[in-house]
Amino acid sequence: MSDANGKCIHLNQMLREFWGVSEQNVHEFDWVDTLHPEDRGAVVGVSSALKKRCSFELKARYLDTKGRYRMLDTRAHPRFSASGEFVGMIGANVDVTERDEAERARDLLVDELNHRVKNTLSIVQAIAHQTFRKNADPVEARHAFEGRLIALGQAHDLLTEKNWENASLGQLAEVTLDTKGANADLISITGPSVLLAPKQAVSIAMALHELCTNARKYGALSEDEGRVRLDWSKADDARAPLCIVWRESGGPPVSPPARRGFGSTLLERTLAHDLDGEVSVEFEPEGLLCRIALPLDSSVVGIRS
Known part of the structure; x- marks a missing residue:
């Protein structure tokens, strides 16, 4: 889950283990730093979805805690408060490297x-x-x-x-x-x-x-x-x-x-x-x-x- 600016506020256990992030340091983690140099263009799509407050899908390679680049298929949707205020994104990452x-x-x-x-x-x-x-x-x-x-x-x-x-x-x-x-x-x-x-x-x-x-x-x-x-x-x-x-x-x-x-x-x-x-x-x-x-x-x- 992210806040309205795209900053991580929650990673489940599997993602924390994937990136080597402790639960206490999730708010300091920036997933952009783990992107493969050739896949940095994915940031543009995420930023656009945040501005438009719409769903997005992307596939990109991320560096895991073992030093390997793995392909993650990401699908995220906007979250809104009870009053209709946009509060961020919620989504899931699926490791599709082997596939x-x-x-x-x-x-x-x-x-x-x-x-x-x-x-x-x-x-x-x-x-x-x-x-x-x-x-x-x-x-x-x-x-x-x-x-x-x-x-x-x-x-x-x-x-x-x-x-x-x-x-x-x-x-x-x-x-x-x-x-x-x-x-x-x-x-x-x-x-x-x-x-x-x-x-x-x-x-x-x-x-x-x-x-x-x-x-x-x-x-x-x-x-x-x-x-x-x-x-x-x-x-x-x-x-x-x-x-x-x-x-x-x-x-x-x-x-x-x-x-x-x-x-x-x-x-x-x-x-x-x-x-x-x-x-x-x-x-x-x-x-x-x-x-x-x-x-x-x-x-x-x-x-x-």
Whole structure:
């Protein structure tokens, strides 16, 4: 409660504890001194309400006795004596700090979700365009499209587990290539623990899926004796500290394809251009050899021993 000039004449126990004011010193307390410097404009609204003798609402940050700025939602109404004389204000302050923080976090999550959904739809659109444009057989195109969507979904699952902060390259390779399932004896993976940024994780998952699909259709995995080895390590080039090597062996003789497929486009455009990486594909007689060099995102922990 305040007097007609806005001076405090009563604070309940919770407010006294909030500001560290004793009951005897309430009349000496000035709440204006506790306002956050950026919220000093609130004083103008209170002064105007006092002059007009009307109700007011405001939200502002106040310094509490623990040295923290807390957001208080204030609603006050004028008080009048029995004779109609204005005698001051009476109101309540509600600490809405956590509520406001939760609302801001929610808004950020919604914005981030919208951004990710748009990105994902763009990826799906690109996959569909490349898949159905270059495949005359609709059945084959449908199977290829489904496989690519599954690879995309698996990468998203791993990222979701880490709140879309990063994804482990080892886990990504294991899930995408099914090295603990059907390909346990066919594909080996080795390398240090590496965390990838979301965009890198999605692109590399799609690339590994394409390499595995091509190996099963035309390369090493198309024959019983064929094998694939995937290794990654830290490169000497500071601009591209992550080096990924896909090596096939034991399959049929390899020769360059007559036309460029989705995999070639993905490797060259997405990994080389969008992720600022370097990609080389060599059609060696003993098997396909693909080298991928990528700079690691500085916002995530790159390589750990």
